[in-house]
Amino acid sequence: MEILCVAEKPSIARAISQILSGGQSTTRDSPNRFTKNYDFYYDELRAEITVTSVAGHLMESDFSDDYRRWESCDPADLFDAPIITAVRKDGGPIARNLEIEARGKNMLMIWTDCDREGEHIGSEVASVCRKTNARIEVKRARFNAIIPQQIHHAARHPVELDRRQSDAVEARIQLDLRLGAAFTRMQTKMLQNQVPDLQRKMISYGPCQFPTLGFVVSRYQQVQAFVPETFWYIYLSIMVDGEETDFTWRRGHLFDFPATLALYELCVESPEATIAQVTKKPTKKWRPLPLTTVELQKSASRLLRLTPKRILDIADDLYSKGFLSYPRTETDQFDPDFDFMTLIQKQTTDPAWGQFAQSLANGGFNAPRKGKKNDKAHPPIHPTAHVTNLVGDDKRVYEYVTRRFLASCSKDAEGQQTTVTVIVAGEEFNATGLTITQRNYLEVFTYDKWSDKQLPDFEQGQHFIPVVCEMREGQTSRPSLLTEADLVGLMDENGIGTDATIAQHIQTIIDREYVMTRQEDSMKYLVPSTLGIGLVEGYNKIGFDRSLSKPQLRRETEQRMVDICEGRSTKNDMLFQFIEQYREVFLRARAAFRQVVESVRDYLNGDGNVTEGGASSDGDDNDDFGGENGGRPPRGTRAPARGGNRGAGTRGRARGTTAPRTRGQPRGKGPSTKRRQDDDSDDENSRPPRGAGATAVSCRCDVPAVERTVVKETSNKGRKFWTCPNDPSCGFFEWADQASGGSASKTGASSRTIPAKRTHTVYARRCKCDLTAVSRTVVKEGPNRGRIFWTCPNSENARCTFFEWDDEQKEMSGPECPNGDQPTKRSRTAGTGTTRSSGRAGGRGRAKSTRGGTSRGSKRGKQWYE
DNA sequence: GCAAGGTC
Structure with a gap:
């Protein structure tokens, strides 16, 4: 018995040989310098074994000669032009190696990665090996980790290649090629002919690169459309032993001037502050998760x-x-x-x-x-x-x-958190202190900051006359542009690209000059070029059901691929449907392309709707901004790096103010009175820290919610959310990127699609009203505190009884849900792959946060990607 | 000259 084993990459071939041979293999070179052939005898199968590898895909697909040149055909013909699949240009030596090694073998055992692309690569390997050994028996080894037990088991229990999965990949390859090539040729030619500035540019289209561009443009437009709102709040500070402590109003801030003034006047009239409660509790800052x-x-x-x-x-x-x-x-x-x-x-x-x-x-x-x-x-x-x-x-x-x-590999950092609650005229104010007791992982992970903040020893029942009690004014802040980190997160959440390709797609839209990077202070932001905005706006104007710059197209492709994998559909069915559908989309786009041309032309000339917007795409990526930002690119009023530049310094304590200000006017106006954000977001404590922004979103106590940033090392680190400024029992929680009232874009609480390299499980959680479910986190004290569940997006009154724990399989009869409803079965649409948490936009990770009540985000405004 | 997906 002679067996040829083929892995997806050289490192796996080496590892498998090592394990199966017990380190006793001999190594031969192959025609490719990275690929080795390992020979040994394997007792368990009584077989002479050769292990080798490919390096990813072995074949490539392109149009036949008649269609390959741009001038050779109408781009619309590319939807049914013949596609030739052949060994890729640089794959010759690897293919030759397979042809040689397959000769005389009884069996070919495929050891590619156990995912959809791996299955397809396996089918490529089989087709090459059959060229020189038509009768070779083809088997597939299935393994989840390169550990001896699994590898031996896989070798002894090979299965068949999964034809459905490789079919799904083949369909994806064809669709991407047809769609990408047809649109790229059409739009490049049209724009080159009609817009002089673009005569030499290639204006590519792709089902991943365009949604990626769409994210950047969408955020940019949100930044542009932002209108600041003024709010007011009461600021309090108390002096003890010469040390002043700032207190935060439990109401956060109000957008109602007379109401704030009335409350403030009460404080001024009865300024005595009583310490209502001093609580001390242990707190932790979690060590980072293992790295993906x-x-x-x-x-x-x-x-x-x-x-x-x-x-x-x-x-x-x-x-x-x-x-x-x-x-x-x-x-x-x-x-x-x-x-x-x-x-x-x-x-x-x-x-x-x-x-x-x-x-x-x-x-x-x-x-x-x-x-x-x-x-x-x-x-x-x-x-x-x-x-x-x-x-x-x-x-x-x-x-x-x-x-x-x-x-x-270390321990969480530990500390003691002190919260002091003080009451003035019935109004509650809080101050928080932190004493770090064990730095643990922080000693080595110098990127995380967590600092002591000492408070004087307050005692319950003490009385003080505040050293400052003022009514102050602030303004909601402009959301910030996307950073590359934000964009990676959005793509990941929306299933655009895979872990191996996300960075490449971002690079592509930069290379194509659809997007520029802009350094501002210590952060790098992504700004769409005038060309990028023009393209997205132009296509949006054509008004497709599925906009070409939004993630649905990719999501749909993924879902149809899952259908093939699950046997609900076939490659040919999918190709037929998609090709017909997108040929129509293509013809409509071409017929209406004048709108794209005009939009692009307008933006390039600075006449677009967002005239202050967009970096020029002529290569000058910095200084071609106009409009309200005074020649600067659009920028959030928030300082990028650490929480906020809103009126930094305006916490400007009224030093020397020894008594509460008297009634009447709020103190100070204009920019300098913008509320200083508590910007210790990187070092506050283990809770989602105070990153604190102001907003028009209200929490359940009807207090304006504050924006905070997750700092814990979870997959949500850096993500912004809205929460009640003071009272955890209020329970309001909403991701900023899900909230229409917040700053960021909606990232899709809808079904998560799993890109190609990933296991192909797709969840589409829908509630009983057939709406996309939203995730919440249990805030109620109890065993489920912090646990994520899915529920109906409607307001409390209109909400149906749909309920699912995020971390449970279907069929679970979970414990009672926070609203007293019983869990229902999860609407899991597919599942031969690994079960994974999906639709994560709403609540993955463990930002220990609170459950949302009525989600204003779900009622207000339009979800941007729809 | 076009896509996206592997991988060196």
Whole structure:
């Protein structure tokens, strides 16, 4: 018996050989310098085995010669032009190796990654091997991790290749090619002919790159459309032993001047402040989760200020040198038998973090937290060797991964939080202090900040006359433009691209000059160019059901692929339907393309509707802004990096004010009175911190909600949410990017689609009213506190009884839901793949937050992607 | 000259 085993990449071939041969294989070179052939005898199967690999896809698809040249045909013909699939240009040596190695073998065993693309790559391998060995028996080894038990089991129990999955991928390949090529040729030609500035530009269209552009434009337009709203609040401070403590009004702020004034006057008339409560409770700041590709790109782009593409390139390079583990992974949990100690030991000699690593080795080790994602193919990203000779960005990326790994193996930081509640004329004010008791992981993970904030020793029942009691004015702040980290998050949530391609799509829209990056202070923002806005606006004007710049098209493609995988549809059915449908869309777009041309022309000439908008796409990416921002690009009034620039300094205490101000006018007006945001968002504490923005969203106490930012190392880190400013029992919680009243864009609480590289489970949670369910977090004290569930998006009165726990499979009879409703079965639409949490926009991660009552976001305004 | 998906 002779068996040829083929893995998806050289590293897996090596690992499999190592395990199956017990390290006793012999290695031969192949025609490709990266690919080796490993030979050994495998007792269990009584077989001579050769293990080799490909390097991803082996074939490529393109139109036949008659259609390949741009001038050769009408772009509309590309919807049914013949497509030729052949070994890719650079795949010759690998294909030759397979042809040679397949000769004389009895069996071909496919060891590609166990996902949809892996199944397709397997079918490519089979077709190449059959060229020289038509009778070879083709089998598929299924494994979830490169650990001996699994690999031996997979070798002994091979299954068949899953034809449906490779069919689904083939359909995707064809559709992307037809759609991309037809639209790219059409719009490039039309625009080149009609807009002189674009004569030499390629204006590409793609089902991933355009929605990516759509996100950037949409946020930009929200920023432009923002109208600040004035609010008022009462500010209080108390002096004890020469030390002044600021107190925050429990109502946050009100948009009603007379109401605020009335309350303020009461305070002024009876200014005595009584300490109503002093509570001390332990608090924690959680150590980071194990690192996924998307999280690496998001967090490192923010902390190291590199583009996601650059980070992935560096990580790839460090991987190829053996310094890091495979950097394309969705997994944020380590296998139980992962060998942490060997890796930690390797780091003990480092001058910067060696001592910390040693402390872990000496008993400080604590098993990392487990995230919710597991691609069953790769572990979280971690350092595989200790390296000292790196420089520049390589060094910084390596250091980030290493510190994060060590931090994840450590303990949460611990502290004591003090909350002081004071009452003045029936109005409640709070101050919060923090004493850190154990820094633990913070010692090594220097990117996280958490600082002590001392409060004087207040005691319940004490009375004070406030040193300052003022009515102040502030303004809601403009949302900020998207950062690359934000965009990676949006794409991930909407299923645009995969962990391996998200960065590339962002790079594409930058390369095409649809989007410019703009450095502002310490943050890099994405600004759509006039060309980018013109394109999106132009297509929007044509008014398709499914806008070409929105994520639905991709979502639909994914769903139809799942249908093929599940046997509800076939490749041919899908292709037929989509091709007919999108040929129609194409013809309509072409017929109405004048609108795109005019829109693009208008924006390029500065006559677009958002005339202050957009960077010029002529290559000058900085200074072509006009309008209200005074020649500057649109910018949020919020300072990008740390919480807010709204009236920084306006917390400007009225030093010297020794008594409450007398009644009457609010003190100060204009910009300088903007409320200073409590901007300790990076170091506040383990709770979603006060990142604090003001808004027109109200919480359930009908107090204006405040915006905060998740700082915990969860998949939601950096994400903004609205919550009640003071009272956790109020329970109001809403993600800012879901709230129409908030600052950010809606990120889709609807069904999450899983891109190609991912397991193909799609949830479309719909409530009994057939609306897209929204997720909430239990706030009520009890065993379920912090747990996420899904419910009807309607207001409390109109809400149906739909209820599902986020973390439970269907068929679960879960405990009683917070509203007393019983859980219902999850509307799970597919599921041969790994079950994963999806539709995460509403509440993944563990931002310990509160449950939303009436979601104003669900009632107000339009969901931007619909 | 076009897409998106693998991977070196």
